[in-house]
């Protein structure tokens with residue numbers, strides 16, 4: 016019997032998911048919600064600390080504590096970790112972890128009699144990790160683009176223009192604002208490679224899926240670009256572990272995890288990738304043309320591509336797929352669950368009543384529209400601020416519908432650059448369990464929405480990645496096919512809503528333009 020563990024270190028939680036390759040099913044799923052455990056000790060809300068002025072970060076020691084908690088939980092729930100042949104994972108993309116010279120010996124020398132956090136508290140050269148919600152690096156973005164020869168040049172080299180949340184601009188800001196701490200930094204990891212490093216007890220390589228969210232990777236060679244590194248910060252090449260293929264093991268679990276949690280000696284650690292790249296795999300998208308929607312903290316719409324075809328409109332990102340062959344085109348909307356949650360809380364609702372309000376209101380919302388920028392929006396680029404048209408603040412039901420319709424229309428408008436025909440949408444993420452939300456997306460896109468077996472495709476994709484690393488001889492198609500849900504839930508669009516949304520989307524687009532957004 017072979018089992019594989021996928022760990023998703025996402026914005027709001029750390030999830031562990033175990034698959035059984037003989038039974039071809041998910042046998043365990045457990046999550047540690049950061050706010051439940053760390054609101055006081057690390058001051059997090061929705062998993063992060065919002066410092067104001069676009070600065071959003073998190074103490075990386077929280078993720079360390081969460082790993083012990085998660086593995087304890089899996090054990091307590093009776094899951095035998097000795098049957099896990101390999102572990103891989105996914106992380107919220109772009110966030111960086113800064114390590115000092117004590118990191119390597121501390122990781123290698125972990126002893127099982129103390130928790131990780133008490134042994135690793137001193138390994139950071141920077142006590143806060145900027146996360147993907149940080150938007151404070153506009154100046155660094157422009158500097159990097161200029162040094163490379165302009166936006167087009169960076170786009171051609173890395174597949175992406177400089178985005179505020181990407182790791183390169185964040186690293187440059189750290190180097191500029193805290194040069195002494197940068198000097199003390201021996202390794203810079205991503206959340207993904209950091210969690211993998213904890214498991215392996217050494218600083219492990221990165222893989223192309225998450226490395227492509229840094230503005231530092233040559234997207235064609237799937238290797239660090241010396242030009243991009245030089246444009247970002249001095250001595251960066253010495254501080255970054257190499258990029259290796261996503262499907263190749265990078266180590267075995269450290270004895271700490273064998274003694275404490277019963278992992279088998281020799282259990283493989285495969286490289287961790289980003290949450291969106293792992294969701295691509297978890298949703299079975301290993302062929303070009305398929306499109307998916309993740310309704311997590313952010314909403315992301317992404318497609319599998321043959322070629323790294325960048326967005327000429329500056330709306331999208333190109334990442335390498337962890338299948339080590341294809342690419343991932345992605346549009347990221349900051350105000351996903353963040354905005355739905357804000358509306359839910361504003362009107363004192365739970366998810367059931369939120370869903371009821373959606374069911375009770377008419378598609379098209381009688382023409383009432385909202386631009387729901389509770390936080391500064393990534394696409395279209397816009398400062399924080401809620402704009403309502405024909406919509407009163409006190410109309411609960413209409414506000415609930417307006418926020419979801421806005422998100423669905425925005426995802427339709429701002430995914431055109433991908434050049435793919437969206438004939439169905441696979442969905443994942445916390446809000447994908449909500450049928451009424453899924454129905455709005457199906458109606459607005461005019462295509463069926465397909466719900467998978469788990470709302471955590473990132474952790475599932477990570478577990479599949481672990482399977483692949485252990486069984487290198489297997490092709491990706493056969494791996495994802497063997498785990499295809501036998502009876503996926505499909506939500507069909509209501510054809511009567513087609514003309515409603517064709518009309519409303521024009522008004523929505525006009526409102527975006529008139530609001531000087533983009």
Ligand code: ADP
Nearest residue numbers: 025026027028311312352356366444445446449
């Ligand atoms: P992330 O991976 O970014 O941490 P998740 O994919 O775990 O996020 O999604 C978490 C979010 O899912 C929560 O913030 C919450 O707003 C949303 N969520 C959970 N259940 C529901 C539901 N039934 N309806 C709508 N949203 C939900």
Ligand code: XUL
Nearest residue numbers: 107108147290313315347
């Ligand atoms: C993608 C992005 C977010 C994070 C958090 O570019 O910034 O989707 O990966 O989920």
